[in-house]
Amino acid sequence: MPDVIASTVPLVSILAPAKLNLMLHIVGRRDDGYHELQTLFQLLDYADQLDFYPAPITQTQLLDIHMSGPLARTQDLMNLPLQNNIVYRAAQALYQAGLVRGIAPDSMQKLVVHLHKKIPSGGGLGGGSANAAATLIALNQLWGLQFSTTELASIGLSLGADVPVFVHGRNAWAQGIGEDLTFVNLATQSFLVLHPGCQVATGRVFQHPNLTRSSPKITMRTALEQGGENACQALVCHLYPKVKLALDLLTQISLANQGCPARLTGTGACVFAAFAHQTQAQAGLSLLAKTLANSGLDEQACTYFVAQGKA
Structure with a gap:
């Protein structure tokens, strides 16, 4: 500059x-x-x-x-x-x-x-x-x-x-x-986010013949009260093995710290886990830093952080 x-x-x-x-x-x-x-x-x-x-x-x-x-x-x-x-x-x-x-x-x-x-x-x-x-x-x-x-x-x-x-x-x-x-207003949550060091081509995902294109329509109220799935997650995990590794690793870490199973955001490559309290997310972050080297992912290529959701 x-x-x-x-x-x-x-x-x-x-x-x-x-x-x-x-x-x-x-x-x-x-x-x-x-x-x-x-x-x-x-x-x-x-x-x-x-x-x-x-x-x-x-x-x-x-x-x-x-x-x-x-x-x-x-x-x-x-x-x-x-x-x-x-x-x-x-x-x-x-x-x-x-x-x-x-x-x-x-x-x-x-x-x-x-x-x-x-x-x-x-x-x-x-x-x-x-x-x-x-x-x-x-x-x-x-x-x-x-x-x-x-x-x-x-x-x-x-x-x-x-x-x-x-x-x-x-x-x-x-x-x-x-x-x-x-x-909408959302409940305040903390999120642990992991990028597995690969880039997902959105076009490849949306053009793939195996992409689920018939998810049932739900109401906004149902989404807010019960959540929903990510229709791209299974396909992205199949096409990008590093995303699958990251998803499994983050789920294990999240459940060990009172969090929710990890999910894919958008078409990825980032996965995230939600926690009710920031202290739980920070504990998950510390555990992730210790275990990433032996996870099968390239530790130097990964990015991970804790963030608060805006209400």
């Missing part, structure tokens, strides 16, 4: 939280190929941070992106072309929406964003979608566009089905392709 930026107070700093899918039912497939879902989004207090700075006068692109953090150089994000980065795409989408609204191009200043990366990519935690939503919110403020939250969520939907829930920043029951949201 250039020294001139590192020594400057950011114009805006914003957190981009991770999410869990507490359950995920696939209830059908639309004519356009998208799947009809039912899921319960739980936002966490574990987050990336995005700091926005004025661009140097020599910068030609709308937004330049710098990354730091323990995961920044271990992921493909460092080598991703700028135009393919979802943060840049979010800035471009908002810029175009501003032009349609009649905002003068020169009033939407060029910026540099410093992304402090904590959320592992390819893990089903929604890190990219959260970063996109944070960018929409921050630039809406910096550029004085005055788009409503609903309008920002609509722009975000063009970037990904998960983006709207992060724009709203609330736990939600979601249907459709994930964009039909009903906001």
Whole structure:
């Protein structure tokens, strides 16, 4: 990161939280190929941070992106072309929406964003979608566009089905392709999350002929009171043996500390276990750190942490 930026107070700093899918039912497939879902989004207090700075006068692109953090150089994000980065795409989408609204191009200043990366990519935690939503919110403020939250969520939907829930920043029951949201309050829980060091290709999972696409539809009340399964879990465990190893290991650790059996979030690769109390989750974290080396997983490639669920 250039020294001139590192020594400057950011114009805006914003957190981009991770999410869990507490359950995920696939209830059908639309004519356009998208799947009809039912899921319960739980936002966490574990987050990336995005700091926005004025661009140097020599910068030609709308937004330049710098990354730091323990995961920044271990992921493909460092080598991703700028135009393919979802943060840049979010800035471009908002810029175009501003032009349609009649905002003068020169009033939407060029910026540099410093992304402090904590959320592992390819893990089903929604890190990219959260970063996109944070960018929409921050630039809406910096550029004085005055788009409503609903309008920002609509722009975000063009970037990904998960983006709207992060724009709203609330736990939600979601249907459709994930964009039909009903906001909910959830019981406060602690979660132990484990990324097994592999990336799951979402497209491969959703296109697989063995994916369960006929989960029974349930009501939001049933999901809140009884929970549900993850329709992708069995297939992902079959396709990605490391996910199966992580799921079995975390279940064993969780049950030994009064937690619940581990589950997959989204299409993975992250698995998680829920605990009623943070002390139980922390005990599970300590046990995981001690046993991971002999689990069959690559300890250096894994990421694991405890997070609180947002109520």
